[in-house]
Amino acid sequence: MSQVYTAKKSDKFHLFRIFEKYLEIFKISYRSTFAYILDALSNTINYAIRLLIFNQLYIATYSSLSVETIDGLKRSEVIWMLMFVQSFHLSLRLLIDIINDIKSGQISVFLNKPFYFPLFQLSEFLGQQGVKCFINIIFGSIITYFLVGGFNFQITSLLLAIPLMIGTIILAFVQVFTFALISFWIEDSSAIFRIYSKLDMVLGGSIFPPSLFPGILKNISLLLPFANGSFVVGRCIVAFQKDEYTKALILQLLWITFFTSLIGILYKKGVKKLVIQGG
Amino acid sequence: MKIFKYIDLTIEYIKRNFAGHMEYRINFVMEIVCMTIQNGGFAAIWVIFFSKFNIVNDWTINDILLLHAIAGIYYAIGATVAGGMIRIGDKIAKGEIDFFLTLPKDVLWHILVSHMKPSVLGEYIFGILMFILSGYFSITNTLLLISTGILAAAIFVSSGIIYHSLSFFFGKTHELAERMIWSILGFTLYPQSIFQGNIRILLYTLMPAGFIAGIPVELIKEFDINKLAILFVATLIFMTIARIIFYKGLKKYESGNLINVQL
Numbered sequence: 001m002s003q004v005y006t007a008k009k010s011d012k013f014h015l016f017r018i019f020e021k022y023l024e025i026f027k028i029s030y031r032s033t034f035a036y037i038l039d040a041l042s043n044t045i046n047y048a049i050r051l052l053i054f055n056q057l058y059i060a061t062y063s064s065l066s067v068e069t070i071d072g073l074k075r076s077e078v079i080w081m082l083m084f085v086q087s088f089h090l091s092l093r094l095l096i097d098i099i100n101d102i103k104s105g106q107i108s109v110f111l112n113k114p115f116y117f118p119l120f121q122l123s124e125f126l127g128q129q130g131v132k133c134f135i136n137i138i139f140g141s142i143i144t145y146f147l148v149g150g151f152n153f154q155i156t157s158l159l160l161a162i163p164l165m166i167g168t169i170i171l172a173f174v175q176v177f178t179f180a181l182i183s184f185w186i187e188d189s190s191a192i193f194r195i196y197s198k199l200d201m202v203l204g205g206s207i208f209p210p211s212l213f214p215g216i217l218k219n220i221s222l223l224l225p226f227a228n229g230s231f232v233v234g235r236c237i238v239a240f241q242k243d244e245y246t247k248a249l250i251l252q253l254l255w256i257t258f259f260t261s262l263i264g265i266l267y268k269k270g271v272k273k274l275v276i277q278g279g
Numbered sequence: 280m281k282i283f284k285y286i287d288l289t290i291e292y293i294k295r296n297f298a299g300h301m302e303y304r305i306n307f308v309m310e311i312v313c314m315t316i317q318n319g320g321f322a323a324i325w326v327i328f329f330s331k332f333n334i335v336n337d338w339t340i341n342d343i344l345l346l347h348a349i350a351g352i353y354y355a356i357g358a359t360v361a362g363g364m365i366r367i368g369d370k371i372a373k374g375e376i377d378f379f380l381t382l383p384k385d386v387l388w389h390i391l392v393s394h395m396k397p398s399v400l401g402e403y404i405f406g407i408l409m410f411i412l413s414g415y416f417s418i419t420n421t422l423l424l425i426s427t428g429i430l431a432a433a434i435f436v437s438s439g440i441i442y443h444s445l446s447f448f449f450g451k452t453h454e455l456a457e458r459m460i461w462s463i464l465g466f467t468l469y470p471q472s473i474f475q476g477n478i479r480i481l482l483y484t485l486m487p488a489g490f491i492a493g494i495p496v497e498l499i500k501e502f503d504i505n506k507l508a509i510l511f512v513a514t515l516i517f518m519t520i521a522r523i524i525f526y527k528g529l530k531k532y533e534s535g536n537l538i539n540v541q542l
Contacts, residue, residue: 045455050465052478053466057470060472064335064336198319201320202320207328213327214327214331
């Protein structure tokens with residue numbers, strides 16, 4: 001009995017150690033992102049300009065139609081939603097870094113370390129993107145408040161949006177990482193990813209929210225991974241609806257599971273293909 | 280004449296830049312195809328947008344396609360003839376201007392023609408496609424598209440030179456310069472009629488999207504010699520300012536004693 005008890009205890013301890021290891025990577029990543037906070041802040045110039053343009057676009061749109069709301073959304077709510085959508089994005093930098101690691105053979109340095117490479121990258125990504133999204137949302141909120149004023153803010157909506165925010169960052173990671181792994185087979189997968197990220201821009205609502213799309217396009221786009229990322233976060237905070245929220249949580253989970261399975265298969269096959277030429 | 284020598288040399292540089300990219304043929308073709316599809320994605324947003332709203336401040340889907348045609352063409356011309364603009368700030372920060380200082384031709388011209396992105400052909404293809412789809416396609420409008428495209432490209436490149444030249448005075452500011460250039464590009468991709476009030480001052484000074492995209496669209500929609508003259512004068516002013524700032528800055532340039540090989 002005592003042997004069994006010891007084994008169980010050590011298993012728990014082992015799991016804790018594994019978790020602790022990735023938590024440390026996460027901490028290092030967010031600390032280093034905070035160390036370059038000025039660089040992250042300078043990103044807000046483009047961000048502020050985009051919000052300014054969106055505001056002008058929707059002022060013109062609402063006044064051209066002479067309406068107060070479109071599909072139940074006020075202009076200010078659309079701008080707030082776009083602010084949240086713009087705060088999260090698929091990271092091209094992560095993709096290029098991993099592609100370069102694979103092409104140069106640098107990935108071998110990570111492979112013989114005591115961690116699972118995809119989880120190492122996820123911990124790092126969460127650390128980086130978590131900080132960037134936080135900064136974006138803080139500054140974006142200030143800019144948006146000055147542009148369009150407030151909206152009917154509910155603290156419960158914000159709290160309910162937290163799992164969706166984490167899900168959005170993880171979903172962004174698994175999508176980017178899937179494309180990065182394709183580099184085991186083709187020389188540079190960034191060109192294909194750029195097309196994919198454009199699809200994300202069109203159907204993910206970075207300029208025009210999918211809930212305002214016409215007809216069948218709206219129904220299709222709301223099922224795809226693009227609209228189940230940052231858009232659902234914005235939608236949840238700005239115009240919370242219980243049924244939409246539950247649907248978004250389920251879809252996000254399904255898409256994360258789909259891409260994670262794909263990563264599992266691609267990584268297993270890709271690593272076997274890897275040839276390191278000494279040096 | 281000196282100017283013709285520079286034109287000949289520029290054409291030779293463009294040929295060699297293309298030849299260089301053709302060495303990696305598959306990658307080159309992939310870049311072109313991807314760039315065309317990528318730009319198409321942005322146009323697709325507007326197709327969806329205008330299928331919902333039809334008209335926004337007197338702009339229709341045809342106008343936005345025309346805007347994207349101009350954006351594709353001016354960017355393509357700028358990137359073909361002066362693709363090195365995006366590298367100026369980085370070269371200043373790294374002390375890599377030395378190489379160009381030793382050459383007999385104009386330093387700024389040499390930096391500009393020294394680089395060309397492989398995806399530039401995709402921009403031309405996209406611009407031409409958008410122009411045909413916009414419904415404004417005709418011989419006269421094609422000539423207008425080319426001529427305003429050249430002037431817009433000159434203003435765009437000049438703005439880029441001005442922002443990148445800040446690195447001469449304030450150190451590593453090339454990332455800021457890139458962000459400013461992206462912001463100008465951003466402004467040129469939206470219906471110009473949405474920008475009202477004080478923001479228009481910005482669009483004709485610090486972020487000259489009004490000259491780069493606004494006036495060319497207006498000229499093709501309804502030709503006005505006065506507007507063409509304004510665009511021409513603005514081009515000369517931007518080019519002159521860019522040249523003055525670059526050469527003022529160059530006097531402050533300190534060599535990094537960097538030994539490098541330019542291929």
